[in-house]
Amino acid sequence: MVLTTTESASGESLYSTFASRYVRTALPRFRIPDTCIPKEAAYQIINDELMLDGNPRLNLASFVTTWMEPECDRLIMAAINKNYVDMDEYPVTTELQNRCVNMIANLFNAPIGDGETAVGVGTVGSSEAIMLAGLAFKRKWQNKRKEEGKPYDKPNIVTGANVQVCWEKFARYFEVELKEVKLQEGYYVMDPEKAVEMVDENTICVAAILGSTLTGEFEDVKLLNDLLLEKNKQTGWDTPIHVDAASGGFIAPFIYPELVWDFRLPLVKSINVSGHKYGLVYAGIGWVVWKNKEDLPEELIFHINYLGADQPTFTLNFSKGSSQIIAQYYQFIRLGFEGYKNIMENCAENARILKEGIESTGRFDVVSKDIGVPLVAFKLKDSNQHTVFEISENLRRFGWIVQLTACLQMHSTLLF
Numbered sequence: 001m002v003l004t005t006t007e008s009a010s011g012e013s014l015y016s017t018f019a020s021r022y023v024r025t026a027l028p029r030f031r032i033p034d035t036c037i038p039k040e041a042a043y044q045i046i047n048d049e050l051m052l053d054g055n056p057r058l059n060l061a062s063f064v065t066t067w068m069e070p071e072c073d074r075l076i077m078a079a080i081n082k083n084y085v086d087m088d089e090y091p092v093t094t095e096l097q098n099r100c101v102n103m104i105a106n107l108f109n110a111p112i113g114d115g116e117t118a119v120g121v122g123t124v125g126s127s128e129a130i131m132l133a134g135l136a137f138k139r140k141w142q143n144k145r146k147e148e149g150k151p152y153d154k155p156n157i158v159t160g161a162n163v164q165v166c167w168e169k170f171a172r173y174f175e176v177e178l179k180e181v182k183l184q185e186g187y188y189v190m191d192p193e194k195a196v197e198m199v200d201e202n203t204i205c206v207a208a209i210l211g212s213t214l215t216g217e218f219e220d221v222k223l224l225n226d227l228l229l230e231k232n233k234q235t236g237w238d239t240p241i242h243v244d245a246a247s248g249g250f251i252a253p254f255i256y257p258e259l260v261w262d263f264r265l266p267l268v269k270s271i272n273v274s275g276h277k278y279g280l281v282y283a284g285i286g287w288v289v290w291k292n293k294e295d296l297p298e299e300l301i302f303h304i305n306y307l308g309a310d311q312p313t314f315t316l317n318f319s320k321g322s323s324q325i326i327a328q329y330y331q332f333i334r335l336g337f338e339g340y341k342n343i344m345e346n347c348a349e350n351a352r353i354l355k356e357g358i359e360s361t362g363r364f365d366v367v368s369k370d371i372g373v374p375l376v377a378f379k380l381k382d383s384n385q386h387t388v389f390e391i392s393e394n395l396r397r398f399g400w401i402v403q404l405t406a407c408l409q410m411h412s413t414l415l416f
C-alpha cells in the first residue's frame with residue numbers, strides 16, 4: 001500500500017551496477033520513465049533489487065506455502081496468462097475449481113446429497129472468503145428481520161479478541177459491529193461461554209477460529225455449537241456459526257479426524273480455508289464453502305453473460321489468475337488424503353521436536369498447544385509479570401509471541 005511520504009532527493013532514482021552495460025541513465029523511482037530500455041536491462045535491474053528481499057524458504061514466521069514441486073511450478077507457469085473469470089474461454093479451469101470446492105466441502109463433511117454439488121467458491125485467500133461468508137450472514141439476518149418487521153440496521157458479529165485482522169476489516173468495511181470476547185491470562189482464544197453470553201438478536205453469526213493466528217490453538221467449536229443451540233432454543237433466535245479454518249481446515253481432517261468442528265455441527269453454516277497455507281499452494285488462493293444452498297442468499301450471486309454463457313459469480317474481484325486454482329487441484333490429486341496426512345504428521349512431529357528444544361533452554365514458555373496448528377509459539381519467561389495480562393486484550397498487536405511455522409511446513413513437505 002502506498003501512503004503519501006516526503007522523498008529525499010537521493011531516493012528519487014534507481015541505479016544498477018550490472019545493467020549499466022545496457023543503460024547509462026538512472027531510472028526515476030516514482031514516475032514511468034520517458035524512454036524504454038532493453039529487456040535484459042529491465043530484468044537485471046529488477047532481479048538485482050529483489051535480491052534484497054528475504055528468501056521465502058528461510059521465512060520462519062509465515063503459514064504460507066513457500067515450496068511446491070517443479071511439476072506444479074510448470075503447470076502454474078503454463079496457466080499464468082489465463083484469466084480465471086473468463087469461464088467460457090477456460091472451461092477446464094472452471095471445472096477444476098468446481099472439483100476443488102466439492103473436494104473441500106466433502107472433507108468438511110458438508111451434507112451433499114446424491115447428484116448434488118457443493119456450494120462454494122475459490123477466492124484470493126481467507127480474507128476474501130471471510131468477507132463473502134460475512135456478507136451472506138449479514139444479508140440472511142437482514143432478510144429475516146425485514147420479514148419479521150424488526151429493525152435491521154445494527155448487525156453485530158461475535159468473535160474472540162484473537163481474530164485475524166480480516167474480521168476487523170469485514171466489520172468496518174461492511175458496517176457490522178465487532179463484539180470481541182476478551183482473552184484472559186493463559187487462555188488466548190475465544191471462550192465459548194462468554195461468546196454465547198454476548199450474542200443478542202442482532203448477532204449475524206459467531207465466528208470461531210480453527211487455528212488462532214497467534215498461537216495456532218483450535219477453538220472449541222463443538223462446545224460453542226452446543227451452548228448456542230441451547231441459547232437459540234431459549235430465545236427463538238437461530239444465530240449460526242462460521243468457522244475460520246484458514247489454517248486448521250487442512251490440518252484437522254487429516255490428523256485429528258475425531259475432532260468435531262465442521263459441518264457435522266448443526267449451527268456451522270460456512271467455513272473458510274486458505275489454500276495457500278496448509279493447502280500447500282503458493283500465496284493467492286482461499287476457499288469458502290457453505291453447508292447448504294439456502295445458506296448463501298441468491299441475491300448476492302451475480303450472473304454475468306457478456307463473456308459467453310451465463311456464469312454465476314460471488315466474489316469481490318472479477319479478473320484473477322488461474323494458476324493457483326490449478327495448483328490446488330494438483331496438490332489434491334498428487335497428495336491425496338494419504339499425502340496430506342503424512343505431511344501434517346511430519347509438521348506435527350517437527351513442531352514437537354522444536355518445542356522440546358526451545359523448552360530445554362529454560363528461557364522460554366511455550367504457549368502453543370500440542371493439538372492445533374503445528375507451530376511453536378513461545379515467549380520469554382521473564383516478560384511474564386508485566387506484559388501478558390496487560391496485553392491480552394490486544395494480543396495480536398504485540399510481537400511478544402514468536403512463531404516458527406513455515407520452516408516446519410516446508411521441511412515436512414520436502415520429506416514427503
Ligand SMILES: Cc1ncc(COP(=O)(O)O)c(C=O)c1O
Nearest residue numbers: 125126127164166213244246274
Ligand atoms: C485465522 C486466520 N484467518 C484469516 C486469515 C487471513 O488469511 P489470508 O491470508 O488467506 O487472507 C489468517 C491469516 O493468517 C488467519 O490466520
